[in-house]
Amino acid sequence: MSDYEVVCFDLDGTLVQGTVFIWNSLHDHFKTDAARRVLARQAFFEGRISYREWFEHDLELLDERGVTRQTMQAMFAEKIVPTNGAQTTLERLKEAGKKIAVLSGSLDLVLTTFFDESLFDVVFLNRIFFDETGRIAGGRHTPFDLDRKAHGIEEISRRLQIPLDRCAFVGDNDNDLSAAGIAGLPIAFRPKSDELRRLARVVIDEEDLTLILPHLGVRLADDLGEASGE
Numbered sequence: 001m002s003d004y005e006v007v008c009f010d011l012d013g014t015l016v017q018g019t020v021f022i023w024n025s026l027h028d029h030f031k032t033d034a035a036r037r038v039l040a041r042q043a044f045f046e047g048r049i050s051y052r053e054w055f056e057h058d059l060e061l062l063d064e065r066g067v068t069r070q071t072m073q074a075m076f077a078e079k080i081v082p083t084n085g086a087q088t089t090l091e092r093l094k095e096a097g098k099k100i101a102v103l104s105g106s107l108d109l110v111l112t113t114f115f116d117e118s119l120f121d122v123v124f125l126n127r128i129f130f131d132e133t134g135r136i137a138g139g140r141h142t143p144f145d146l147d148r149k150a151h152g153i154e155e156i157s158r159r160l161q162i163p164l165d166r167c168a169f170v171g172d173n174d175n176d177l178s179a180a181g182i183a184g185l186p187i188a189f190r191p192k193s194d195e196l197r198r199l200a201r202v203v204i205d206e207e208d209l210t211l212i213l214p215h216l217g218v219r220l221a222d223d224l225g226e227a228s229g230e
């Protein structure tokens, strides 16, 4: 029996492949104003604007380029795929009675394009709203990105009433360090960050998310009996 009762997943690079950070992919693909994008990024990391202001600025830049729900989803269909084994992993965890959560600075539209959001017990993501024509009509930023991902895990633990040391976290990059640092079981999935690789108790280098299951006390299948010639 595994002690881990909830598994929190990062999204970009963890549940989906084809993007390291969806925001960068969106700006590159839709060729938003590069100079203003750099300035806003600097302003955020130098503490001159809030995460919310940075998020809203991103939406503004995308809207200026005429980006809609339809063109965003077309881009996702072209560039992004669910990680091998992701759907199976989520289903097996649920069947085994685990709770699952998403804790990411990515976008809700990425999650809902590839997965059924109702499968997740908690979803902490940036949300983008569209009007009836598909045009960007606003959004709601996540309070739990970057250094604040640690607070996100705490909030998931509190909401589900599962102690932190029974929360596993799966991530792939530097922006996951704060969450990995506090989770009971930090798992690095194809890590792009050496620091995350060092911090993690489990490192998966193959692109197969089902490889996390044994570390969570969950088997890939209940009955592995060989097919009997059928």
Ligand SMILES: [Mg+2]
Binding pocket: 010, 011, 012, 013, 014, 020, 171, 172, 173
């Ligand atoms: Mg990631």
